[in-house]
Every structure is written in C-alpha cells, then in structure tokens.
Amino acid sequence: MLGLAALTLATAPAFGAMESEDCAGCHSDRDSMDGKLFIDQERFAGTEHGGMGCTSCHGDISDQHPDDGLVPGKASCGDCHDQVAAEYARSNHGSSAACNDCHNPHEARGASQVSGYDMNKQCANCHETEDMTEVHAKWLPQAGVHIQNLPCVTCHSASENYVITLYVNRRAGGDAYGEFAPASHEELQQLSGEQDVAKMIDTNGNSFITLDELKAFNRDPRYKTMRLAGMMTPEVVTHDFTTLDNRWDCTFCHASGPAAMQTSYLSLPQQDGSQDRYGVEKGAVLHALYGTPDFYMMGATRSKALNIAGIMIIAGGMVMPIGHGTLRFLTRKNRRDH
Numbered sequence: 508m509l510g511l512a513a514l515t516l517a518t519a520p521a522f523g524a525m526e527s528e529d530c531a532g533c534h535s536d537r538d539s540m541d542g543k544l545f546i547d548q549e550r551f552a553g554t555e556h557g558g559m560g561c562t563s564c565h566g567d568i569s570d571q572h573p574d575d576g577l578v579p580g581k582a583s584c585g586d587c588h589d590q591v592a593a594e595y596a597r598s599n600h601g602s603s604a605a606c607n608d609c610h611n612p613h614e615a616r617g618a619s620q621v622s623g624y625d626m627n628k629q630c631a632n633c634h635e636t637e638d639m640t641e642v643h644a645k646w647l648p649q650a651g652v653h654i655q656n657l658p659c660v661t662c663h664s665a666s667e668n669y670v671i672t673l674y675v676n677r678r679a680g681g682d683a684y685g686e687f688a689p690a691s692h693e694e695l696q697q698l699s700g701e702q703d704v705a706k707m708i709d710t711n712g713n714s715f716i717t718l719d720e721l722k723a724f725n726r727d728p729r730y731k732t733m734r735l736a737g738m739m740t741p742e743v744v745t746h747d748f749t750t751l752d753n754r755w756d757c758t759f760c761h762a763s764g765p766a767a768m769q770t771s772y773l774s775l776p777q778q779d780g781s782q783d784r785y786g787v788e789k790g791a792v793l794h795a796l797y798g799t800p801d802f803y804m805m806g807a808t809r810s811k812a813l814n815i816a817g818i819m820i821i822a823g824g825m826v827m828p829i830g831h832g833t834l835r836f837l838t839r840k841n842r843r844d845h
Contacts, residue, residue: 525561525562525568525569525570525572526560526561526562527560527561527562529570530546530561531546531548533573534546534548535547535548546613547613547614547780549778549779549780550613550614550779550780550781551613551614552779553616553777553779553780553781554613554614554615554616555615555616555617556612556613556615557613563582564581564582564612565579565580565581565582566580566582567579567580584606584607584610584612588606591746592606594745594746594747595746595747595748597747598746598747598748598749599748599749600748603633604633608632609629609632610629614780616781618740618741618742618743618744619742619782619784620781620782621781621782622672622674622689622774622776622782623657623658623672623674623738623740624674624689624738626658626659626660626740627654627658627659630659634659636654639654640654656736656737656738657738657739658738658739658740658741660741660744660745660748661739661740661741662750662751662754663748663749663750663754664741664744664745664746664747664748664749665745665747665749665751666741666743666744666745667741667742667743667745668741668742668743669739669740669741669742670739670740670742670770670771670772671737671738671739671740671770671771671772671792671793672737672738672739672740672771672772672773672774672784673735673736673737673771673772673773673774673787673792673799674689674690674735674736674737674738674774675689675690675695675708675733675734675735675736675775676688676689676690676733676734676735676736677689677690677694677732677733678732678733687734687736689776690733690776691776692704692775692776692777692778695707695775695776698729698730698733704775705775705783705785707724707730708720708721708724708773708785709773709785710723714785714786715785715786715787715788716773716785716786716787716788716791717788717791718788718791718794718797719797721735721787721791721794721797721799722797725797725799735773735799736799737771737792737799739760770789771787771791771792772784772785772786772787773785773787
C-alpha cells in the first residue's frame with residue numbers, strides 16, 4: 508500500500524509549484540520567445556500585476572510546464588476589475604475591443620504612471636490621428652493643437668481630478684529645426700550624464716519643482732533642443748468613453764483659475780517604462796515667461812510682470828482723458844468769463 512501511494516504521488520502532476528522566477532527564466536528571453544510570449548521583466552516587475560506574481564492570473568500552470576503540453580489558462584480582467592469591466596461594457600467601445608486591445612497586462616500601470624502621450628497611443632491604434640484631426644476641425648479651433656496636447660480621455664470620458672502635467676520634449680535627432688517629441692529616459696540620461704535625470708530640473712534634489720528651477724531649465728543652453736510641454740491629464744480615469752456636454756464648452760479648460768490649472772506635476776520617464784512625478788510650485792506652470800514658455804492656456808496663463816505692465820498701460824491711457832477732464836472742470840469759471 509505504501510509503495511502504491513508513493514508511485515501515485517510520483518506520477519501525479521503538481522499544480523501551483525511554479526514561481527514567477529521560474530517563468531522569467533524562459534519568458535524574459537526575447538530570442539527564444541515569440542510575440543506576446545516574451546515578457547519584459549523590468550517593465551513587468553514595477554506594475555501591480557508584477558507584485559502579485561504570475562500565478563495570480565495563470566493559476567493552473569504546473570511545475571511540468573511547458574513539457575506537459577498544456578496551454579496555461581489566464582484570468583479574465585473582470586475577475587478583479589469587475590466594476591471597470593461593467594462600466595466599459597456599457598460604453599461605445601464595449602463591443603468593439605477587449606481589455607488587452609488597449610492594455611498590456613504585463614505593463615499595466617495607474618494613470619499617474621502613464622504619460623498623456625502613451626494614453627493617446629492606445630486610441631491611435633484604431634482612431635488615426637490625421638482622421639481625428641480632420642473630424643474635430645469641423646468645430647474645434649486649432650484641432651491639431653488640442654489633439655496633440657490633450658489625452659483623448661480628457662474630453663471623451665467622465666475622468667476626474669484634472670491637473671496640468673509637464674513632460675520634457677526633445678527635437679527629433681537633436682536637430683535645431685526638428686519636430687518635438689517626448690524624450691525617452693535614455694535621451695534624458697545621455698544629456699544629464701552621471702547625475703540623476705531629475706537633477707536637470709530639480710537642481711536641489713528635494714523632489715519639488717519651483718518657478719525658479721523651471722526658469723533655469725528653460726534658459727540653460729545645454730537644453731536648447733528641449734522644452735517643457737503641458738497636458739491636462741486626469742488623476743482618475745474612467746472607462747465610460749463618451750462625450751459629455753460640458754466638454755463642448757471652452758470654459759471647461761480655459762476658464763481662469765480652476766483648481767486644475769493651479770495643480771501641476773513634472774513627469775519624467777523611467778527606465779522601466781513608467782513615469783515618475785514631481786510636484787510643481789502652485790501656479791508656476793501658468794507663468795507665461797518663466798514657467799513654461801511653450802505652454803500657453805488661453806484664459807489661464809499669467810505673468811506678474813505682464814500684469815503690471817498692462818495695468819501701467821491702462822493707467823497711462825486713462826491719464827489723458829481724466830487729466831484733461833479734471834483740468835477743464837477746475838478752469839470752467841475762467842473759461843466762462845472769457
């Protein structure tokens with residue numbers, strides 16, 4: 508009986524014995540893995556899914572894989588994200604695309620860890636940017652500027668808690684006349700040398716960006732091929748994908764003084780593909796001259812120096828009519844006598 512039991516245990520498949528490190532032993536080898544079977548471990552490790560481990564989604568895999576010839580199953584996104592799945596199913600996209608058509612589960616991150624440009628890349632997989640620009644241009648002024656500088660979800664979902672996020676853009680190939688594109692971590696590291704990339708702007712290393720630090724970066728000749736570009740990004744992303752009535756109203760973005768305009772971050776790309784954020788001094792992003800010279804939001808961008816100059820111009824313009832009127836009032840008696 509004991510020998511039979513031992514034989515049974517020896518020949519039975521062992522499920523759940525494989526660890527994430529075992530999976531990485533094969534799936535991190537790009538040369539031996541094709542297509543979706545290759546998993547970039549550096550990108551995966553920094554995600555919430557990476558912290559949960561491979562078997563959280565592939566629970567039926569055995570320690571005999573792949574020699575057992577069985578295709579591992581995978582969890583449905585709705586198993587954990589049931590509310591998101593239900594919301595998405597009710598949207599216009601629900602019947603057109605599955606979750607993994609937009610989200611790589613091995614690179615999925617929160618909204619604050621993804622750049623607005625990367626958000627739009629997902630949309631552009633189906634909605635060609637050129638076509639969308641033409642459609643929006645029928646009613647939206649400077650449609651190309653809006654599409655380039657806004658995540659689609661800002662207008663086409665009920666996402667919440669909008670902030671201004673700054674990204675470092677670089678001229679393609681370092682050409683003085685090239686088009687600007689988001690700078691990669693490698694490009695920024697090359698410019699910053701041995702120091703941390705963030706020290707290019709966060710010079711004192713306190714993880715908070717002041718107006719003076721933005722001014723210094725914008726004026727530094729070493730970074731003449733770079734500029735800070737701002738996008739109005741949501742902190743909380745929804746999956747209802749629609750167009751709300753207030754998004755047709757320009758004041759949703761361009762009204763002066765809403766909280767979204769005063770809260771801003773600098774977002775820098777990391778080696779693992781994520782974005783690391785740094786708080787920015789309140790209102791600094793909207794300073795027309797020293798904050799972000801290439802980011803101007805009509806109705807919101809301000810400059811203290813320009814405000815003072817404007818007041819002086821208005822005051823100067825009022826001196827003549829007021830002075831002239833006052834002089835005529837004081838001399839009215841003499842004018843009547845003569």
